Amino acid sequence: MDTPKRVLVACGTGIATSTVVAKAIEEALKERGLNVMIRQCKISEVKSLAGDADLIITTTPAPKDLGVPVIQTIAFLTGIGKEEVIEEIVKALES
Amino acid sequence: MSETIAKLINQSCVLINCNYTKAEEVISAVGMKLFEEGYVRDTFVKAAIDREKQLPTGLPLGGGVNAAIPHTEIEHVIKPALGMATLKTPVAFQNMISPEEMVPVRLVFLLALEKPKAQVEMLQEIASILQNSVLVEELLNENTYEGIIQRLKQA
Numbered sequence: 001m002d003t004p005k006r007v008l009v010a011c012g013t014g015i016a017t018s019t020v021v022a023k024a025i026e027e028a029l030k031e032r033g034l035n036v037m038i039r040q041c042k043i044s045e046v047k048s049l050a051g052d053a054d055l056i057i058t059t060t061p062a063p064k065d066l067g068v069p070v071i072q073t074i075a076f077l078t079g080i081g082k083e084e085v086i087e088e089i090v091k092a093l094e095s
Numbered sequence: 096m097s098e099t100i101a102k103l104i105n106q107s108c109v110l111i112n113c114n115y116t117k118a119e120e121v122i123s124a125v126g127m128k129l130f131e132e133g134y135v136r137d138t139f140v141k142a143a144i145d146r147e148k149q150l151p152t153g154l155p156l157g158g159g160v161n162a163a164i165p166h167t168e169i170e171h172v173i174k175p176a177l178g179m180a181t182l183k184t185p186v187a188f189q190n191m192i193s194p195e196e197m198v199p200v201r202l203v204f205l206l207a208l209e210k211p212k213a214q215v216e217m218l219q220e221i222a223s224i225l226q227n228s229v230l231v232e233e234l235l236n237e238n239t240y241e242g243i244i245q246r247l248k249q250a
Contacts, residue, residue, distance in 0.1 A: 061194065
């Protein structure tokens with residue numbers, strides 16, 4: 001039984017766009033049979049929470065030196081490039 | 096449109112075909128309506144304007160019309176609500192993911208969110224509206240509240 005990967009989803013306030021993104025990722029990854037635990041937070045909390053994540057997804061610019069892969073995207077809001085980002089996320093989680 | 100945008104949108108908080116030149120003017124105009132209707136505190140407008148400057152919400156949608164979804168911390172909200180503005184001429188908002196870029200916006204949703212994750216459906220509905228470029232264009236062509244609600248129901 002594989003341990004779930006931990007995904008941290010961050011946005012400015014931690015309540016609006018991260019909610020949409022978290023839901024969208026949850027559904028997309030479930031469809032692909034990937035076991036993930038998703039946590040939402042504010043962008044200001046990312047640094048302190050990065051240690052407990054395997055992947056970080058943000059809708060706003062984020063620090064890159066966190067030791068964890070970071071994907072910055074608004075694709076789950078605009079729909080533009082959504083499929084490509086999902087593939088990027090899957091790849092990052094499988095590596 | 097499921098129940099949730101319908102439940103949260105109030106006619107007096109929908110401003111149609113407005114003329115503004117700056118993002119803060121739009122946020123202020125819609126925000127004042129939300130305040131007058133008792134949805135938000137008197138600190139909401141300033142907080143939303145400040146938030147937009149630090150953490151912008153401009154979203155380029157790839158069609159002819161772009162959107163922005165300004166909002167702020169839950170402490171400024173009394174009851175959840177959705178305000179909206181359609182703009183006659185584009186107003187520049189900074190791009191959410193690349194703040195150094197300006198996005199010419201004609202559709203603004205001002206979100207008054209009261210708790211984390213509580214308005215998930217409304218947010219998902221807004222996302223699916225934004226992802227429907229035909230619908231976004233049609234929304235901008237509506238001149239009445241009734242017309243706008245009809246379009247939102249098609250989402």
